[in-house]
Amino acid sequence: MEKTLKRNNIILIVLSSILAILLVTFVVLYSISMSTQNNLKVDLENIYQRNYSELVDNINNSEIKLSKVSALGENSYTRALLSDISKNTAQATTNLSALPISINGISETIKFINQVSGYTQTLSEKLDRGESLTQDEVDTLRQLREAFTVLKDNINEMSNKIYNGNIHDFSMSIDGDFNKFTMMLKNLKSKDVDYPAMIYDGPFSDSMVNKEIKNLNFAKVTNDVARQSLLNIFKNVHENSISYLGETNGHFKTFDFKLSTISNDAMYVQVTQNGAKLLTLSVGDYDDTQNYSLNDAIDIAINFTTLSSIANTECVWSDVVGGDAYINLAPVENNIILYPDLVKVKVDLSTGNVVGFEASSYYTNHTKRSIATPSLSSDTAKQYVPDELYIKETRLCLAPLDYNREILCYENICTYDASTYYVYVNAQDGEVENILKVVETENGNLLM
Amino acid sequence: MNKRKIFVILLAIFAILYSGTFVFMDQFYTSQEVEVVASASENKQVQQRLKELGYYAGNIDGIIGSQSIQAIRNFQRDYGLTVDGIVGPNTLKALGLSGTSSYTSQDLYLLAKCVHAEARGEPYVGQVAVAAVILNRVESPEFPNTISGVIYQPWAFTAVHDGQINLEPNESAYSAAKDALNGWDPTYGCLYYYNPETATSEWIWTRTTVVTIGKHVFAI
Numbered sequence: 001m002e003k004t005l006k007r008n009n010i011i012l013i014v015l016s017s018i019l020a021i022l023l024v025t026f027v028v029l030y031s032i033s034m035s036t037q038n039n040l041k042v043d044l045e046n047i048y049q050r051n052y053s054e055l056v057d058n059i060n061n062s063e064i065k066l067s068k069v070s071a072l073g074e075n076s077y078t079r080a081l082l083s084d085i086s087k088n089t090a091q092a093t094t095n096l097s098a099l100p101i102s103i104n105g106i107s108e109t110i111k112f113i114n115q116v117s118g119y120t121q122t123l124s125e126k127l128d129r130g131e132s133l134t135q136d137e138v139d140t141l142r143q144l145r146e147a148f149t150v151l152k153d154n155i156n157e158m159s160n161k162i163y164n165g166n167i168h169d170f171s172m173s174i175d176g177d178f179n180k181f182t183m184m185l186k187n188l189k190s191k192d193v194d195y196p197a198m199i200y201d202g203p204f205s206d207s208m209v210n211k212e213i214k215n216l217n218f219a220k221v222t223n224d225v226a227r228q229s230l231l232n233i234f235k236n237v238h239e240n241s242i243s244y245l246g247e248t249n250g251h252f253k254t255f256d257f258k259l260s261t262i263s264n265d266a267m268y269v270q271v272t273q274n275g276a277k278l279l280t281l282s283v284g285d286y287d288d289t290q291n292y293s294l295n296d297a298i299d300i301a302i303n304f305t306t307l308s309s310i311a312n313t314e315c316v317w318s319d320v321v322g323g324d325a326y327i328n329l330a331p332v333e334n335n336i337i338l339y340p341d342l343v344k345v346k347v348d349l350s351t352g353n354v355v356g357f358e359a360s361s362y363y364t365n366h367t368k369r370s371i372a373t374p375s376l377s378s379d380t381a382k383q384y385v386p387d388e389l390y391i392k393e394t395r396l397c398l399a400p401l402d403y404n405r406e407i408l409c410y411e412n413i414c415t416y417d418a419s420t421y422y423v424y425v426n427a428q429d430g431e432v433e434n435i436l437k438v439v440e441t442e443n444g445n446l447l448m
Numbered sequence: 449m450n451k452r453k454i455f456v457i458l459l460a461i462f463a464i465l466y467s468g469t470f471v472f473m474d475q476f477y478t479s480q481e482v483e484v485v486a487s488a489s490e491n492k493q494v495q496q497r498l499k500e501l502g503y504y505a506g507n508i509d510g511i512i513g514s515q516s517i518q519a520i521r522n523f524q525r526d527y528g529l530t531v532d533g534i535v536g537p538n539t540l541k542a543l544g545l546s547g548t549s550s551y552t553s554q555d556l557y558l559l560a561k562c563v564h565a566e567a568r569g570e571p572y573v574g575q576v577a578v579a580a581v582i583l584n585r586v587e588s589p590e591f592p593n594t595i596s597g598v599i600y601q602p603w604a605f606t607a608v609h610d611g612q613i614n615l616e617p618n619e620s621a622y623s624a625a626k627d628a629l630n631g632w633d634p635t636y637g638c639l640y641y642y643n644p645e646t647a648t649s650e651w652i653w654t655r656t657t658v659v660t661i662g663k664h665v666f667a668i
Contacts, residue, residue: 011455012454012455012458015455015458015459016458019458019461090593093592093593094592094593094597097591097592097597097598097601098601098602099602100602100603101601101602101603102603103601103603103604104590104651107590107591108590110589110590110591111589111590114589114590114593115589118589171602177649177650177651179603204587204588204589246659246660247659248634248635248636248658248659249657249658249659250635250636250637250638250658250659250668251636251637252636256659265572266571268571268572268573268634268661270634280632280633280634282572282573282576282627282632282634283572283573284572284575284620284623284624285623286619286620286623321626322623324623326630342631344630344631344632346627356627356632358630358631358632360631360633360636361631441553441556
């Protein structure tokens with residue numbers, strides 16, 4: 001009896017000691033974990049605070065510069081001011097997007113700031129070209145200043161709450177669909193004036209989003225007609241292997257189908273509801289073998305595009321990545337390459353099948369244009385290319401270099417220091433409109 | 449007091465503390481595990497190359513264990529690199545394996561990572577569509593103006609928020625990202641997508657639906 005008691009006591013002592021050790025380990029680990037967590041929280045809060053402070057600075061600076069522009073009217077300093085406002089407001093958006101804002105909670109405010117940036121940039125470029133501001137533009141700038149002052153006052157008022165509180169904590173408490181931090185910013189809007197509309201063709205303008213589709217003035221068809229049109233393009237596809245998936249009702253309206261072919265994964269195709277034109281085709285392809293050459297692929301791409309009722313195209317850019325050839329085709333009229341009307345085709349080099357097709361630019365932009373004859377000859381245009389570059393080839397093209405503006409240019413393909421450059425010289429006045437560099441990467445060549 | 453009872457209570461406390469300790473240990477090691485998973489394919493390349501050069505005799509399994517680390521250290525010593533057993537840019541270069549991404553393909557890499565995290569398991573065109581939504585946001589005034597700005601916008605993508613973005617993208621995600629960068633957009637300008645089975649935000653239902661691809665509804 002006594003022996004059992006003694007043994008029990010020993011077990012108790014051993015167990016208690018293990019327990020004590022574990023307890024200490026537990027407390028130590030817990031405190032390390034808590035302090036790591038706290039450090040991370042402080043670091044995160046510091047990043048938020050930094051971005052918030054920069055946001056307030058950028059909004060304040062933009063407002064001061066907008067006041068100067070609207071008070072002084074146009075003068076030699078205006079261009080620099082407008083360019084500064086554009087930079088400050090762009091930076092403000094970067095700051096805003098680094099803050100823990102629920103998605104779309106304050107999209108109107110972000111949109112306003114982004115558009116002020118785009119608008120002032122467009123005006124600054126206009127002054128750069130030697131033009132001056134119209135009365136409408138000056139009036140819009142004044143309205144922008146008024147709206148901006150309200151935004152600035154509101155944000156500065158909110159700062160008092162932010163400095164006393166903690167952005168991280170505000171962001172963690174959810175208030176309906178948005179977090180508390182978003183709601184604080186969102187509530188600013190209720191005291192706001194209406195944001196003035198900015199009419200311009202430049203970055204973030206509304207006219208970019210809903211660009212008119214110029215080349216789909218055809219009658220609406222049924223999805224049966226759309227299905228039939230696919231049989232004309234994909235000759236070796238049986239009618240039964242085309243299944244109807246539904247409609248896309250966005251900027252383009254399409255009927256969507258899935259095609260099963262023997263050699264490919266399922267193909268996803270979209271056919272326009274107006275005129276039953278093939279708009280896009282996508283299929284995954286990860287085979288790296290190359291049984292076809294790039295030239296074969298270009299022929300395949302052109303034939304396929306012609307079958308899809310887009311004629312007279314030429315290859316203007318091609319690149320082989322893995323087992324696929326990426327081919328850009330553009331219509332050519334009177335020896336002028338129409339870059340705005342690009343059709344993009346991807347050809348699988350192992351099977352020679354088209355595994356990608358994209359013609360939305362073509363249907364958006366292609367139209368009967370009256371293009372003025374160039375004032376400069378190609379030889380004269382070459383003189384405007386910087387001397388350091390060796391010109392390999394020169395061709396006329398219509399380039400979408402500016403927002404919503406198509407400019408007739410001489411495209412000069414040049415080399416310098418083992419790199420290739422594309423230099424675009426305005427065919428009327430010799431102005432260099434853009435310079436692109438071919439950047440070779442492991443994922444193919446890029447024009448940057 | 450009943451010794452048996454004390455014994456049972458002590459055992460219970462022991463069990464709780466024991467499991468509790470593991471919870472904390474877990475917290476410390478999660479991020480490291482993700483990193484190992486993230487670069488498994490790259491690790492295989494490193495092991496393969498080390499094997500070719502005669503430094504490594506183990507399996508090409510993508511797991512950097514003590515044998516691999518020793519091989520890396522030996523290689524680094526012979527090639528005059530810092531001997532730390534870690535494969536950084538210099539060691540990669542010496543091995544003849546360039547880094548995973550140069551600055552020009554950084555955007556493609558990031559886009560592919562986001563597509564992989566958000567839409568792996570979706571049909572190919574659904575992956576292109578997710579990449580296209582990200583690019584549409586870059587163009588939209590309502591969102592940040594760079595690919596990284598859009599992807600890392602706080603609270604914007606679930607898979608970025610929970611760290612899945614750090615998984616290494618597969619070929620399908622790369623291909624989809626490249627197609628989208630090249631101008632493919634099967635959604636024609638959509639800015640949002642959601643999975644109607646799991647979406648919790650009521651706000652998202654107010655958006656205009658454009659097309660459904662796989663499990664995702666795309667909207668403007």
